[in-house]
Amino acid sequence: MVHPVSLLLEVSSHQLEVAETLIEVGRFLVIFVVARAIAELLVRLQLPTILGELIAGVLIGASGLHLIVPPQAQAQLGAGAAGLLASLADLTPETVRAIYDETFPSLQAVSQLGLFALLFLTGLESELDELVAVGAQATTVAVAGVVLPFAAGTAGLIAIFHVPLIPAVFAGAAMTATSIGITASVFGELRWLKRREGQIVIGAAVLDDILGIVILAVVVAVVGGGAFSVGPLVKLCLAAVAFVAVALVLSRKAAPAFDWVVDQLKAPGDVTVASFVVLTLCCFAAQAIGLEAALGAFAAGLILSASKHSHAIDTAVKPLVALFATVFFVLIGTGMDLSVLNPFDPANREGLLVAGFLLAVAIAGKVAAGWSYLSKEPTNRLVVGLGMMPRGEVGLIFLGLGTQAGILTPALEAAILLMVIGTTFLAPVLLRLVIPAEEPEAAQSPA
Amino acid sequence: MVHPVSLLLEVSSHQLEVAETLIEVGRFLVIFVVARAIAELLVRLQLPTILGELIAGVLIGASGLHLIVPPQAQAQLGAGAAGLLASLADLTPETVRAIYDETFPSLQAVSQLGLFALLFLTGLESELDELVAVGAQATTVAVAGVVLPFAAGTAGLIAIFHVPLIPAVFAGAAMTATSIGITASVFGELRWLKRREGQIVIGAAVLDDILGIVILAVVVAVVGGGAFSVGPLVKLCLAAVAFVAVALVLSRKAAPAFDWVVDQLKAPGDVTVASFVVLTLCCFAAQAIGLEAALGAFAAGLILSASKHSHAIDTAVKPLVALFATVFFVLIGTGMDLSVLNPFDPANREGLLVAGFLLAVAIAGKVAAGWSYLSKEPTNRLVVGLGMMPRGEVGLIFLGLGTQAGILTPALEAAILLMVIGTTFLAPVLLRLVIPAEEPEAAQSPA
Numbered sequence: 001m002v003h004p005v006s007l008l009l010e011v012s013s014h015q016l017e018v019a020e021t022l023i024e025v026g027r028f029l030v031i032f033v034v035a036r037a038i039a040e041l042l043v044r045l046q047l048p049t050i051l052g053e054l055i056a057g058v059l060i061g062a063s064g065l066h067l068i069v070p071p072q073a074q075a076q077l078g079a080g081a082a083g084l085l086a087s088l089a090d091l092t093p094e095t096v097r098a099i100y101d102e103t104f105p106s107l108q109a110v111s112q113l114g115l116f117a118l119l120f121l122t123g124l125e126s127e128l129d130e131l132v133a134v135g136a137q138a139t140t141v142a143v144a145g146v147v148l149p150f151a152a153g154t155a156g157l158i159a160i161f162h163v164p165l166i167p168a169v170f171a172g173a174a175m176t177a178t179s180i181g182i183t184a185s186v187f188g189e190l191r192w193l194k195r196r197e198g199q200i201v202i203g204a205a206v207l208d209d210i211l212g213i214v215i216l217a218v219v220v221a222v223v224g225g226g227a228f229s230v231g232p233l234v235k236l237c238l239a240a241v242a243f244v245a246v247a248l249v250l251s252r253k254a255a256p257a258f259d260w261v262v263d264q265l266k267a268p269g270d271v272t273v274a275s276f277v278v279l280t281l282c283c284f285a286a287q288a289i290g291l292e293a294a295l296g297a298f299a300a301g302l303i304l305s306a307s308k309h310s311h312a313i314d315t316a317v318k319p320l321v322a323l324f325a326t327v328f329f330v331l332i333g334t335g336m337d338l339s340v341l342n343p344f345d346p347a348n349r350e351g352l353l354v355a356g357f358l359l360a361v362a363i364a365g366k367v368a369a370g371w372s373y374l375s376k377e378p379t380n381r382l383v384v385g386l387g388m389m390p391r392g393e394v395g396l397i398f399l400g401l402g403t404q405a406g407i408l409t410p411a412l413e414a415a416i417l418l419m420v421i422g423t424t425f426l427a428p429v430l431l432r433l434v435i436p437a438e439e440p441e442a443a444q445s446p447a
Numbered sequence: 448m449v450h451p452v453s454l455l456l457e458v459s460s461h462q463l464e465v466a467e468t469l470i471e472v473g474r475f476l477v478i479f480v481v482a483r484a485i486a487e488l489l490v491r492l493q494l495p496t497i498l499g500e501l502i503a504g505v506l507i508g509a510s511g512l513h514l515i516v517p518p519q520a521q522a523q524l525g526a527g528a529a530g531l532l533a534s535l536a537d538l539t540p541e542t543v544r545a546i547y548d549e550t551f552p553s554l555q556a557v558s559q560l561g562l563f564a565l566l567f568l569t570g571l572e573s574e575l576d577e578l579v580a581v582g583a584q585a586t587t588v589a590v591a592g593v594v595l596p597f598a599a600g601t602a603g604l605i606a607i608f609h610v611p612l613i614p615a616v617f618a619g620a621a622m623t624a625t626s627i628g629i630t631a632s633v634f635g636e637l638r639w640l641k642r643r644e645g646q647i648v649i650g651a652a653v654l655d656d657i658l659g660i661v662i663l664a665v666v667v668a669v670v671g672g673g674a675f676s677v678g679p680l681v682k683l684c685l686a687a688v689a690f691v692a693v694a695l696v697l698s699r700k701a702a703p704a705f706d707w708v709v710d711q712l713k714a715p716g717d718v719t720v721a722s723f724v725v726l727t728l729c730c731f732a733a734q735a736i737g738l739e740a741a742l743g744a745f746a747a748g749l750i751l752s753a754s755k756h757s758h759a760i761d762t763a764v765k766p767l768v769a770l771f772a773t774v775f776f777v778l779i780g781t782g783m784d785l786s787v788l789n790p791f792d793p794a795n796r797e798g799l800l801v802a803g804f805l806l807a808v809a810i811a812g813k814v815a816a817g818w819s820y821l822s823k824e825p826t827n828r829l830v831v832g833l834g835m836m837p838r839g840e841v842g843l844i845f846l847g848l849g850t851q852a853g854i855l856t857p858a859l860e861a862a863i864l865l866m867v868i869g870t871t872f873l874a875p876v877l878l879r880l881v882i883p884a885e886e887p888e889a890a891q892s893p894a
């Protein structure tokens with residue numbers, strides 16, 4: 001391999017290989033050990049493990065120990081780690097830092113694979129039949145839970161805090177998400193999953209994912225152009241709606257064709273490879289018509305959810321999610337600059353107010369959605385509202401893509417992160433206060 | 448993200464993201480569709496699927512359609528593919544080619560993950576107890592099957608073809624491997640796996656893997672220094688032997704500790720993440736003491752082979768291997784320059800002779816190993832010798848690492864590839880001629 005950095009730095013290609021391997025392997029090691037340690041702590045506190053991955057990222061990242069530092073975070077690999085790697089590879093710490101930055105895109109590629117695998121799994125586990133059973137009520141809750149935080153958040157950021165239109169719209173969009181995984185695990189643990197409230201929330205969360213990812217795809221694509229204009233916006237909305245409609249139809253019709261193809265395959269790894277081909281095909285198609293590839297990954301999962309091999313696909317995808325989605329969430333934490341939220345610096349007061357505002361709107365908007373539906377039977381509307389609250393992994397995906405697209409200020413990034421952490425943390429805690437537990441079990445989350 | 452190429456080429460970061468995603472997703476799509484199509488064909492001919500992945504790589508690579516072209520192959524993305532991507536991302540084909548080359552390391556990082564996963568799985572599935580049962584005979588066959596091709600190959604390349612010492616030693620080392628997976632699948636299919644011949648071959652193949660990977664680790668590390676010298680060589684040999692000895696001891700002693708840790712873990716994905724931590728730890732340790740990280744991956748598998756969770760680990764690793772090891776094998780094929788073997792060009796005559804010589808030594812050396820052991824019972828020594836013959840994935844791992852280290856000429860690379868393909872192709876064919884099939888089944892291979 002010809003490495004541009006080897007020409008610049010005048011080190012032998014063998015030393016470079018050694019340093020690259022040490023850096024790439026060592027990064028995984030740090031990410032997994034720290035994320036797992038904190039996740040284990042949170043599980044014992046009956047909190048979602050995804051919070052642990054975020055906190056691990058913040059701890060080891062640009063705001064913490066400087067062990068994992070994305071090049072865009074304007075921070076450098078910590079002196080201790082750089083020194084250790086330098087002595088092992090027989091290079092100077094400066095050279096190690098240059099190789100570190102140069103190899104960072106490989107880690108980002110792995111984290112992107114994790115994002116696609118997670119969205120694919122979310123689509124795969126979406127039970128569209130559940131949505132149909134509680135159809136009208138779930139639809140009302142989902143739409144209210146998308147419209148209320150989006151409208152109030154965007155309008156408030158523009159009117160009160162004078163945030164420009166594009167980042168305000170993006171932050172509003174990031175508040176529309178609902179994490180199926182976290183909600184389902186808390187309801188399951190409290191044995192409310194099969195009650196009407198649980199069914200409405202899960203149905204609404206599925207629909208919310210679809211709405212949220214469509215909004216995301218449109219917002220990122222429009223924002224990518226640098227400014228809002230009506231023509232492309234309408235075109236993209238139509239493309240997004242058409243894409244999801246085709247995916248929903250295919251989830252009913254295409255699964256038998258997929259199953260037939262898989263049955264013809266005889267070489268090992270057939271289900272895994274065939275699913276991955278569907279995944280890449282959908283990602284490519286989504287990106288080719290101007291939408292986010294992430295929407296394609298979700299659609300691929302929806303399409304395959306009706307396959308008779310869906311259990312085998314699930315088994316094959318879960319290890320990928322356990323490994324690579326963790327990298328995705330930890331990387332989000334590493335890039336955060338939490339110093340912008342230091343309350344002792346008067347310059348940060350505005351940022352803290354924005355964070356508080358987003359958190360309040362994020363809670364109020366979803367809780368209010370609990371009162372949006374009509375029901376003949378009495379249901380606990382507070383439980384429905386609180387169940388819609390955790391943004392979890394979906395909110396983080398929004399944040400991660402917004403950061404990648406470079407449209408958020410550090411203060412707004414940190415505020416969105418606090419909103420995601422706050423809602424994800426508070427939802428299980430508040431639900432446990434509102435619902436008396438019949439028989440406590442260990443909490444579970446999908447990542 | 449700040450992309451160096453975006454500054455150079457003056458394209459917007461959104462266009463760049465779109466082009467990157469299209470390229471990265473599209474590359475996976477091409478790799479998997481073509482590799483799977485050819486693997487399915489070969490399975491129906493009862494040939495190992497790994498040949499299909501190699502052939503797919505050659506077909507779509509620098510010697511073929513130019514759809515997947517490693518930057519070091521001095522070839523460019525084909526005009527058709529570049530044009531399609533350029534029109535989808537609204538860029539020029541030249542810009543697409545620049546982004547293509549810039550993002551190639553991400554694909555290589557994924558292929559490296561596949562290599563580690565495959566070696567981990569090989570270690571995990573090594574049944575050390577089988578080795579002990581046929582101990583003496585398997586050891587003799589393994590040592591003879593390593594020493595004969597290595598000595599004859601290296602000496603012949605230097606004496607007859609005047610190849611310099613370092614590439615000659617490397618080519619000799621590449622001939623020592625035996626593919627457990629291919630051998631086991633052919634013997635299993637012919638129902639000879641539980642006979643004495645099958646037991647000796649599998650035992651010898653396990654030991655051969657250990658010897659081969661140790662040789663590889665030492666050769667690559669010594670060659671990395673640019674020249675042979677006795678001091679580092681002795682040090683590395685000792686380090687390699689010590690490393691494997693520690694791994695073997697740990698495979699007996701450390702599994703209960705690992706199982707205890709896994710039993711304490713409560714967050715989801717516990718087995719997957721814990722195994723990955725052991726894998727990265729071993730890779731880091733191997734690389735840190737100057738050996739190949741690949742040896743660490745294999746040792747990690749050996750260590751965990753005695754875990755009570757080994758079945759769950761196996762289930763978690765197999766999808767990773769099915770996806771990413773395929774990328775590794777296809778990439779090897781894409782980088783090959785087969786034009787150096789065109790028999791109509793007189794300049795290639797020497798290269799063809801080298802290829803023929805390597806293939807002959809590779810076959811003769813392993814077949815002769817079948818006559819190296821003492822046995823009171825009558826055994827079919829030709830079956831044992833032919834069973835040791837397929838180099839398969841292990842030979843390719845050698846070739847891949849030699850290419851990465853840049854120590855082989857294109858002609859020698861192509862000759863080693865032909866040697867690997869030839870032995871992998873001939874072994875099942877010749878074994879079927881020598882052993883009468885009792886009840887034919889579909890062939891299986893691990894990748």
